[in-house]
Amino acid sequence: MSRAPRGAARARLIEAARRLVRLKGFAAATVDEICAEAGVTKGAFFHHFASKEALGVALVQDWSAMTGAMFAAHPYNALPDPLDRVFAYIDLRRDLLDQPLPEITCVAGTTVQEVYAQSAAITAAAQESLQSGAAHVLGHLREALAAHPVAGVTAEGLARQFQVAVQGGIILAKGAGDAAPAREALDHLERYLRLLFGR
């Protein structure tokens, strides 16, 4: 148990919270536990965060930034055809499912389930995260719909359906104890899009 370098406590606390929240949810992840996992004392915790709720907000915001950077940096964004980008994004999300259940868990999705009626601040952060998650495909979908309009379908609504498939897939995966249903959810989403766009 080597002591962590000075200045790293905040980041370590968020990382630890991410691991624990994905494993057991926000309420069940206690402050003491998070501190122990981060190798930091409670003094440090409440130096960086005014409350457990404040940590929750920071955790979800960090999650948003982390996943956002990851998707933005991915090479699939360079494909010329927008619909190719959409399908490549689905492939990417499918690849991400080759991990243990805690690691495929969405921090924003799990957390908002628990706190939507408890903490407006965390809920707002989660909403932002879910929206920014949908925003990754939004541009591609807009282009694709511009080239091939579909009656009654908006890019925003379709982008939200990506989140629906991802979040719903995670729940089924947790029930089954296996990521397979989450993969299947993406398969159906892809089939839906191919039918919509005639591919």
Place this chain on the structure above:
Amino acid sequence: MSRAPRGAARARLIEAARRLVRLKGFAAATVDEICAEAGVTKGAFFHHFASKEALGVALVQDWSAMTGAMFAAHPYNALPDPLDRVFAYIDLRRDLLDQPLPEITCVAGTTVQEVYAQSAAITAAAQESLQSGAAHVLGHLREALAAHPVAGVTAEGLARQFQVAVQGGIILAKGAGDAAPAREALDHLERYLRLLFGR
């Protein structure tokens, strides 16, 4: 605060747990709180349930039975055409979304998010509940696919996608503070089915 009639404690505890778990999740719903909400003492709680986990199992099982009975009793099951039944089921689920967020929350879905790595017993009950939820449309989908086969699509997989749309929709709804995204998720599911079956 009139005292509840004798023999009703167990049922009242499950009802209270259902309300509280839907509102704040399983971990955050404490035993004391559940007892207070049920108008019952802790002695009664631990008379009927060996532990909080045992209550969780009973809660999810009760949820399964409750929703199961509700869907089974619905008139839509009498429609002659299987695909009509499928679309009527979607309509029904859409109607159910005209309620406050806690009431549109799925007990099995929320709970499994928290406990999948904590309690095998509750997870198993939740899996059973999610499966039996999918089973409501399974029969109709089987018939519909028998009359109109679709390459690469199974009735089981399609039934699971219903759960994906429902569960994913709930998460987006909680983030948005409004049921609209959940309704939209069902709209997309319906459009998908119409494309698959050529309606």
Place this chain on the structure above:
DNA sequence: TCAAACATACCAACTGGTCGGTATTTTTTC
């Protein structure tokens, strides 16, 4: 009259949070 259905009182462990203190930077002042 006896077991089941509750109530009451209690407990050890843990909960989020506070507080006084110390080590380390950074900023200011001359």
Place this chain on the structure above:
DNA sequence: GAAAAAATACCGACCAGTTGGTATGTTTGA
């Protein structure tokens, strides 16, 4: 550019209230 001052980062003991759970009653219906 060094000493002094002021933040900042972190520690760990402590606190009041709460947690799930227990042990021991009392009531009630068959």
